[in-house]
Amino acid sequence: MSDDSAHIGAVKAWAAEHHLPAAATDRWLALKPADALAILEVARELRLRTAQMLNMLELLDEIGVREGQGAAKIVARDELRRTICGAGSRPARASAFMEKLRELRYPRLARARANLESAVAAMRLPRGLTVVLPKDLSSDELMVRLTAHSASELDKLLQALVDNRQQIAALIEKLGGSDEI
Amino acid sequence: MRFDLDRVFIENEFRDAPISRRVLNALDSRVAVQYVADGREAAKPDRRQADPFAAGKRRLILMRRRAPFLMACPAGSAQFACCGYLVLTLASNCPMDCSYCFLQEYVADNPGFQIYANYADALDEIDALIRKAPGRHFRVGTGELADSLAFDRLTGLSLDLVDYFSRQRNAVLELKTKTDEIDNLLTADPKGQVLVSWTLSPPAVFASSEHRSAPPAARMEAARRLADAGYGVAFHLDPMIAYPEAERDYAELLDRLFATVNASKIRFISVGGLRMTPGLRRAARRRFPADPMLTGEEVLSPDGRYRTFTALRGRLFDSVSKRIRSQAPGVAVYLCMESAAMSERIFGTRPPDPAKMGEILARGG
Structure with a gap:
């Protein structure tokens, strides 16, 4: 051999x-x-x-x-x-x-995801309000999930959602390509 | 363009048809010709070949089309904004061999290069369509399952089509090509009813992926000549491939385009990203394992196709859209096989519905 x-x-x-x-x-x-x-x-x-x-x-x-x-x-x-x-x-x-x-x-995908994840973390959303990025950033669809166990919890989460509306909207635009990759 | 044909099959009923005579006259005399009762058998893949799809491109079959010629563009779907394009299938498969071409999957089970000799029936179908909707304008193209001009030196089909459409008022013909085969067209008068469109890619994509096609500069020069001869011209930046230097290269490509072709003569530019079903991606990677354009940052998307991840794709669309706007603000631009939301993000407005869009493009942007 x-x-x-x-x-x-x-x-x-x-x-x-x-x-x-x-x-x-x-x-x-x-x-x-x-x-x-x-x-x-x-x-x-x-x-x-x-x-x-x-x-x-x-x-x-x-x-x-x-x-x-x-x-x-x-x-x-x-x-x-x-x-x-x-x-x-x-x-x-x-x-x-x-x-x-x-x-x-997938170097640019990895960088874009890291960038988006840090933007999500920076919002410091309360427990029960979650922003879910699309798998592999394969679409511009951002999922926002509210998980409440009481009316007051729901009110608190809705208020947090309103307070972060601009940042969440910016995330959607980033998903669609508004930022340099 | 040069054909490398192994054999020509002609269905018996078209033995004496004018198109058969034109093909036989233009063919290299060394190519064997065989008359058959039914060309469909010759269109099937020859599984003994290492690459049955490529082998199919070398078998030209003049045959009857047994299905309707006219159909809505298969890319149309409720998921995407749509341009209202109508497809006229006069041929199937193509002598060129682009690594990303969807035909590798779409006609894998009948890869023979078919030219439909009963194409006069296609014109009857268009007549019927126009009669049914006399107030509408239609854009009809032959470049979906085959390049519109790649075989024109053999068939002279473009002359019959230009003659027919030059007499229409409610339908324009779009001949879509990656060639510079325009000699026949230069001898005809389209009377404003024919536009010729080119898929344009930067030289890096051409060199890596668009085998046997004309170089981008030759396509632009052909467009300039046809525009001067009275044809409408249009361009498809589709598929755009998001390789690392893409943004710069597409900008340079557009600069070169507008330096070659007067923007006022360009009817529209369509823009679309590389998209491949998993089956196409497998076939393309198997056939072109060393093509880096097939190993970009494509991910499986919600529509079941591999596409460049959305942020990068959107970024590239945005950069070419801005480049076009800055240099040719009057040219209509639209996205192919993208959502209305993506169109709105890039252009600032939602696209019109497909019928309306089709009318706009048929009337000239």
Whole structure:
């Protein structure tokens, strides 16, 4: 077995053990050996589940297309290494790794969401009045939820809603693209 | 544009039709021609090929259309503001190969490049429509399931269409294209009833995604020539792709457009974001795995399509809208397949209903 193909058996073994679909396994095996091996090392270190592996393969592929880099170089980045080698349980690190990978794949979405979340937090809304951003900022629909257990609580929440009307309206405009991303 | 055809199929009933003769005369003599009873078989995907969709583009089929030619634009829906466009399907599939093209999914089960030889029936359908609504104005386009001009060198279809529409008063024809195939059109007089529209993308999108189409500068130059020849011209910034330099590149594209084509001759500009069903996205990524334009920040949206997340999309729409307003304030602009709320946010007013919008665009913006 040549050095270049040394990883093949290990990748196949991981894929078989985790019932990885054949198409995904083939895509993994089609990568350059260093890239395939880097993915295997992450999978082993974080004990990734099958769904996480599928997600990781797709995200790494798309980041690679966007940025012209192979998987080995991407997972070697400091921000990802920190999640792989950081403190915490393996599931927590795996989750943090996937989250960071998604941020790299969707950098402007991640920034926009962080910006909106900080605007929501700055309103300091009372318990029972919640502003829910759309999943993945995929629409300009902002959900405002009131949860009251008494008439007086309802009055208090409605007043808070009125008091924050302008900020909430500004959030809707931001969702629609009023701000620089 | 150059065709790479493997074979031409002609249904027996059209063996001696003028369109068949025109195609055969214009074809490279090395392309095999086969006469068949029913062209639908030849339109089916050849699953032995690595890319059946691309292989379908190389099989030209002259055949009968067995369904109505005229229909409302399939993009229309209660969810979106709509431009009232009527689609006239004279062909299906396209010799160009844009990585984002919806045909990759839409005609995956019949990818053969079909040209409907009974197109005179289509004109009968338009006659009937006009008779039913004599006071209305319609905008009818042939560029939905095929590029309107990509095959014109072979078929000469545009001449028959211009001749028909030049005699209408309540219907205008929109020929939508990514080519600069305008030689036939330059020989005809549209009498104000034909407009030609181009999908325009920045050079980066053209180079990465719009395979075998004419470069953006060539499309603009073709528009200038046709505008000078009495045709209405229009542009579709659709799909707009929100890659990192998009805002700058679309601004430069518009600057170049207005430097090439006199804004007073532009009937309208439509604007729309990249949108892909999950099936289309899979097909496009499989066929064009290295195209970075397919790996933008698209997320699954409430309408079931992948779209650039709303804030970024809205931002891009706003920037091009302002650019157009500043340089060509008289040009009508509308959004395609976006909500009325998005239109209101970008333009400050809610769009008119589809019929009214269709009339406005048919009458010239």
